Amino acid sequence: MNPNLYPLLTKYGWNEYWQELSPPSLSKSIRLSPARVIAQFSHSYTVMTEEGPHTASVAGKFEFLASKRSDYPAVGDWVWTEALPNEARSVIHAVLPRRTAMIRKAAGSAVEEQVVGANLDYLFIVNALNQDFNLRKIERYLILGWESGAQPVVLLTKSDLCPQPEAFAEQVRELSPGVPVHVVSALTEQGKESLNPYLGQGITIGITGSSGVGKSTLLNWLAGEPLQHTQDIREDDARGRHTTTHRELFLLGNGALVMDTPGMRELQLWEAHDGWQQAFADIEQLAAECRFRDCRHEHEAGCAVHAALAEGTIDPKRLANYHKTAKELAYQARKERSAAGKRDKNKRPKSPGKADWRPDRSWDHAQD
Numbered sequence: 001m002n003p004n005l006y007p008l009l010t011k012y013g014w015n016e017y018w019q020e021l022s023p024p025s026l027s028k029s030i031r032l033s034p035a036r037v038i039a040q041f042s043h044s045y046t047v048m049t050e051e052g053p054h055t056a057s058v059a060g061k062f063e064f065l066a067s068k069r070s071d072y073p074a075v076g077d078w079v080w081t082e083a084l085p086n087e088a089r090s091v092i093h094a095v096l097p098r099r100t101a102m103i104r105k106a107a108g109s110a111v112e113e114q115v116v117g118a119n120l121d122y123l124f125i126v127n128a129l130n131q132d133f134n135l136r137k138i139e140r141y142l143i144l145g146w147e148s149g150a151q152p153v154v155l156l157t158k159s160d161l162c163p164q165p166e167a168f169a170e171q172v173r174e175l176s177p178g179v180p181v182h183v184v185s186a187l188t189e190q191g192k193e194s195l196n197p198y199l200g201q202g203i204t205i206g207i208t209g210s211s212g213v214g215k216s217t218l219l220n221w222l223a224g225e226p227l228q229h230t231q232d233i234r235e236d237d238a239r240g241r242h243t244t245t246h247r248e249l250f251l252l253g254n255g256a257l258v259m260d261t262p263g264m265r266e267l268q269l270w271e272a273h274d275g276w277q278q279a280f281a282d283i284e285q286l287a288a289e290c291r292f293r294d295c296r297h298e299h300e301a302g303c304a305v306h307a308a309l310a311e312g313t314i315d316p317k318r319l320a321n322y323h324k325t326a327k328e329l330a331y332q333a334r335k336e337r338s339a340a341g342k343r344d345k346n347k348r349p350k351s352p353g354k355a356d357w358r359p360d361r362s363w364d365h366a367q368d
């Protein structure tokens, strides 16, 4: 690729891969350029174009053709845009196919599933080395990571509060073979260099974890300065002008791009069965050898998982975890189904509009 074609966008992650994709053919009079969505508001976006940041919204035809929420652009997406003359404004005509996506599941409704972070290369899973340290939680976040397609990396923060951080790191490593685990402290500046390999030019990193584990502190630490929101967009609504909450992708001085992504509760990861299978890939592989297809690996005859347990090739703790997670998944799925059922009953018949999910952004600061 010609690196001079989009020098600014290259900083935002544009590369040969994206360069290969051709824009959709629209009317000849529309000149399309690539841009990356760097912030999302309730009624608009900020996109980084080769000319700098533009305020953007989707084209009328885009809206007409969108059949589900995830069709809409999300932070991190690459989009084809048309710049409006003499204004820092663009119209979004299409979303380039996502390489990875963090998805907020909606119980019983694929139409309402929403992308909360797109094209992340890494997902930093943050857990603190204090009383909040929780292996089960980390395991669930790992499922979320695998599900998104991004490479999960576990960061154990606040190591200054823990006399033996490495012992905890070891527990996480046992739990997640192949997933890097790093011990850091923003307070004492420990472990920053271990993160350098991820912070390459144009690499996009999502940061997730429960409230209070130190995500914002970590972001500012990685940035080397307090991150400033590019702008506080004010939007008009019936109640007057107000600043809306939003999500944002930040370009750090070292060239990496970072975004704060929602925590677990918000994402309802419990429908993430594929990620679950990946998190327990070893057990799932064994399970394929069980005599009965619906083997629950408890006391069934011909159970390959139990055979491996007897041979000592799998850790009994890990199997116990597997069972526990399976039960929780089933429980959560039941709960979500019944909640969805209740919501459906209470729902009034609506006019057949499709844009009615856009303005509600109240979940942005929900915590888990």
Ligand SMILES: Nc1nc2c(ncn2[C@@H]2O[C@H](COP(=O)(O)OP(=O)(O)OP(=O)(O)O)[C@@H](O)[C@H]2O)c(=O)[nH]1
Pocket (backbone or CB within 6 Å): 157, 158, 159, 160, 161, 184, 185, 186, 187, 188, 209, 210, 211, 212, 213, 214, 215, 216, 217, 218
């Ligand atoms: N001792 C210690 N405290 C830390 C460290 N990093 C963050 N903290 C403290 O932990 C608290 C929570 O940090 P935040 O960065 O706001 O946590 P967060 O995950 O962004 O929280 P939410 O915004 O609620 O999601 C703050 O009081 C921080 O000062 C650390 O490395 N060591």
Ligand SMILES: [Zn+2]
Pocket (backbone or CB within 6 Å): 287, 290, 291, 295, 296, 297, 298, 300, 302, 303, 304, 305, 306
């Ligand atoms: Zn079995």
